[in-house]
Amino acid sequence: MVLINLGIGRADSTKKHGERTKRTLDLKNDEANHITLLGKSGYGKTTIMRGMIEEIYSSYSDAGIPPIIIVIERKVDTSKPKKVIEIYHEESEKLSSAQLSRKYGEGIWNYIEHYVNELENDKELKYGLMGDFSIGFPNILGKYTKMESDEYKSLLGRHGLSPAAYPARRFVFRPRRNIKDIAFDNGPLTETVDSKLAYPDIPFEIIADMNNFSETARYSAILKNIWDIQKIREPGEVLNIAASYETFNSGPSQTYLRIEETMNRLRSDSLFSGDSKHSFLKQITNKKINILDFSQNSELDSFEECLIFKLVVQHAINVAIKYRIPVFFVADEVQNFMRDPAGKWAIDKILREGRSLCINLICATQYTDNLPKDVLIGSSHIGIMGKLASNTDTKTLEKLIPDFKDVVDFDEPGSLSEYESLKRKLRFRGYFSYNKDYTEHIEYRQPQSL
Ligand SMILES: Nc1ncnc2c1ncn2[C@@H]1O[C@H](COP(=O)(O)OP(=O)(O)OP(=O)(O)O)[C@@H](O)[C@H]1O
Ligand SMILES: [Mg+2]
Incomplete structure (x- = not known):
């Protein structure tokens, strides 16, 4: 069993001080630990998944069983590099370089300076498309952004965390831009592979x-x-x-x-x-976090993405049988796989065989509507970020989670300005249902990477 930090729950009087609000999730080694994350666009599903990946990567590595983590990335987020540039200028005006090094870490701030310089002199528009999972780039945004409820704490500080980069190997298929440029956008610990099917x-x-x-x-x-x-x-x-x-x-x-x-x-x-020797499957590793780049960086049809995903799942099953190491698939926008026979095959395979082989699925989507019931039924745990995207989703979850109706309560805004502030407040927060058996409010752990 491996424990990962999930975030901050409501105070628990039976626990020691310090431990009262900390929430952990037990990941079992002989069972599947499938997790589905739901929530409306922009409330932080992708961000929180990044935090979970970091927890899994470090906790399993500390326990001496480095797992294979395979992330399916769907989008680039152009707002992140823009925010990095803004933060760089604002902070440089306010703080001395010694203060900046202390706040963000010396190496990290030097890197940010270098990144911003390159982006501002980028005449050919080579850069600026940062992946949703730029796990090799330190999250200075989380260090900079203050909590809505406590202006003395940053999003990361609230969880006792600071920015950090994690090693990633990013697989790009039929790259649309130079793979060195893709690596640069995704941070110093990102390696990029022009990936081939042998x-x-x-x-x-x-x-x-x-x-x-x-x-x-x-x-x-x-x-x-x-x-x-x-x-x-x-x-x-x-x-x-x-x-x-x-x-x-x-x-x-x-x-x-x-x-x-x-x-x-x-x-x-x-x-x-x-x-x-060029087979990308052979380069999937448990030393780094593997990212299948299905964003605009790769020129792939969606049926090709599904076929590649299917190949990777078949490969992972072989590896899991041969080496007995846990495998985690992280599938953002999972509904994209469901319309295709190969994609559906792959998801079903993980859901069914995962249990005996310790192959886990962590997936996120906006709507439960177009999600086959199998995914929700197969999930051990269900997380909600912000709020649900539709009333039918609430109904679906009420049927699936016995205490849902009693515990989950979404505030309704009374005015437009209230709506805006509520939206900021609800970001990265919501509910977590452990084993679909016990549900509670949670502030999810922030990612250290961007
Ligand atoms: N540490 C942070 N501080 C402030 N904002 C952040 C931080 N990390 C991410 N963001 C921003 O928060 C926004 C919402 O996050 P995220 O992309 O995780 O939402 P999502 O639920 O995955 O949305 P979608 O369904 O549209 O993909 C993004 O625009 C992102 O740039
Ligand atoms: Mg997202």
């Missing part, structure tokens, strides 16, 4: 899906035989074998041409590589 990693079904194969076609049967049964994963060799099946009367058959077209696509598409 031929040996790609099962026939993926090739068939990507090329719209018809299941009953002859080319499909032939290629499946060569690729999956004979295990020939080299396009030239595949074509030689396919040619040997030909009866050359009047030029190549439609079957051969279709196989040739498919092999040519593998050879020319930068997403694929013949060299198994």
Whole structure:
């Protein structure tokens, strides 16, 4: 069992002073610990997930079982670099450099200075697209931003934390911009990989899906035989074998041409590589936090994202069986996977097999509406950030969580100005339902990274 810090709850009189409000979550090693986070846009789901990742990374590493953490990132957040620039100028005017080093940490402030300089001299617009999970970048925003309720405490200070960067390996697919620039935007501890699917990693079904194969076609049967049964994963060799099946009367058959077209696509598409050393699956590590960059940085169709996710889940299952290490998938905007058969397969697989293999799913979404019941039913714990996005979601949760109705109460604003202040107050706060059995109010742990 590993304990992670979840945040600050209401005072608990049975505990020692100091410990009275601290909330931890037990993560079990022989059970699944699936968590779903819900909440309206902008109330902090992504931010809080980052905090959870940091907890999991450090607590498991301290316990001597570094887990594999695989984050599926969906968006870049252009407001973060803008805020970094604003904070830099405002703070530089107010505080001396000694004070700044003391407040943010010397190395960190020097880095911020360097980052801001580069961004302000960036004529070619290379930078400024920071990922939702720029876990390699220290969270100076959380150190700078004061609590709504206590102007002497910062968001991070409230939790006894300071800005820090965590090591990340970011996998970009068919990169839309220079991968060095992507790394720079995501902080000094981020490494970026131009990620390829190596031929040996790609099962026939993926090739068939990507090329719209018809299941009953002859080319499909032939290629499946060569690729999956004979295990020939080299396009030239595949074509030689396919040619040997030909009866050359009047030029190549439609079957051969279709196989040739498919092999040519593998050879020319930068997403694929013949060299198994380039396999991105082999570079998934438990030394760093793995980020699958499905934001605008990668030029992928959504069905390709789902196929890659499916491959990664299959890979993780193999690794979990072989090495017995815990795996955590962190899927933001999880509803995106549900519309696609491969994506749905992957989520279902984690939900079902996770229990025996210690493969965990931490996911977030705005609405429960388009979320299959399986995800909520399969989740051990449910967190709410800010407030729910619709009344039907409230109804769904009332059915699922026995004490929900008694505990959860969302304040309704009486005026527009009240609404604005309520919105600020509710950010990063909400409810947490432990095992869908006990629900309470919580201020979630802030992330140290941005
Ligand atoms: N430490 C911080 N201090 C202040 N603001 C922050 C901090 N960290 C993140 N933010 C900002 O808070 C906003 C909301 O956070 P977040 O992106 O986590 O919300 P979300 O629930 O994931 O929203 P969505 O559903 O739109 O993705 C973001 O604009 C982010 O830049
Ligand atoms: Mg988000």
